Amino acid sequence: MLKDIQKQHTDKKVEVWFQDEARVGQQGRLTRIWSKRGDRPRMQKDMRFEYAYIYGAICPTRDTGEAIVVGVVNKEAMEKHLAVISESLPQDRHAVIVLDKAPWHKNLKVPQNITTLCLPSYSPELNPHENVWEYLKNNFISNTVFRDTEHVIDTCCTAWMSLCSEAGRIRSIGSREWANID
Numbered sequence: 006m007l008k009d010i011q012k013q014h015t016d017k018k019v020e021v022w023f024q025d026e027a028r029v030g031q032q033g034r035l036t037r038i039w040s041k042r043g044d045r046p047r048m049q050k051d052m053r054f055e056y057a058y059i060y061g062a063i064c065p066t067r068d069t070g071e072a073i074v075v076g077v078v079n080k081e082a083m084e085k086h087l088a089v090i091s092e093s094l095p096q097d098r099h100a101v102i103v104l105d106k107a108p109w110h111k112n113l114k115v116p117q118n119i120t121t122l123c124l125p126s127y128s129p130e131l132n133p134h135e136n137v138w139e140y141l142k143n144n145f146i147s148n149t150v151f152r153d154t155e156h157v158i159d160t161c162c163t164a165w166m167s168l169c170s171e172a173g174r175i176r177s178i179g180s181r182e183w184a185n186i187d
Contacts, residue, residue: 010101010120017099017118022064022090023179024104025134026078029146029161030056030154057157059165060086062102063137065179069093070137070169074161076154080109091116105132133179140178141168 011019060082061072071090075082087102094100100119104110106126115121124131145164151157168174 010099014099017097019099019101020064020066022062022100022102023132023134024060024062024086024090024102025132025138026083026107027059027061027138027141028056028078029059029142030054030151030157055151055154055157057154057161058082059141059161061134061137061165062086062090063134063175063179064100065133065176065181068173068176070165070175072165074158074165076158078109080111080113083109084114087113087116087119091118094118103132105129133181136178137168137175140174141165 057074057076058078059072059074061070063070071086071093073082073086073089075085090100090102098118101122102119103122103124105128106123110121110123113121129135141164145167146160149160151160
């Protein structure tokens with residue numbers, strides 16, 4: 006299928022992006038931490054219900070990513086995310102965005118330099134972006150008690166920028182042999 010898309014866009018290099026959304030909020034999660042043997046360190050867990058959503062997309066080939074952090078999950082936010090990805094593409098590129106079949110992924114206004122490709126239902130293991138969320142939550146977001154939604158958003162933005170600034174991290178987490186077009 007990727008080769009067919011490349012044939013339709015012979016004047017551009019086609020690259021594969023993986024997209025997904027994650028909810029981050031005050032009902033966070035706890036992860037393991039280092040402590041002395043026999044100690045049981047205490048961690049605070051927030052019981053409030055304020056959230057933000059990260060719409061993230063990665064391109065392992067170019068070791069880059071684009072994200073937006075918003076307070077809602079819906080079609081308009083998804084279209085805004087696609088527009089951000091579209092603007093970040095070099096003129097000589099066409100992106101194939103691999104995404105799941107979330108309800109807000111239907112009937113989207115997709116920019117001309119993007120083609121969407123849906124994964125089969127109930128197959129999150131096929132999307133390497135799930136590993137990105139795991140990395141972000143384990144390294145930047147877990148064990149945090151957020152003051153408010155603004156603090157959630159700031160933490161998500163900082164975590165995403167840290168991921169993108171670490172050379173080779175997106176490539177190591179997101180590369181999949183089946184996604185190579187060359």
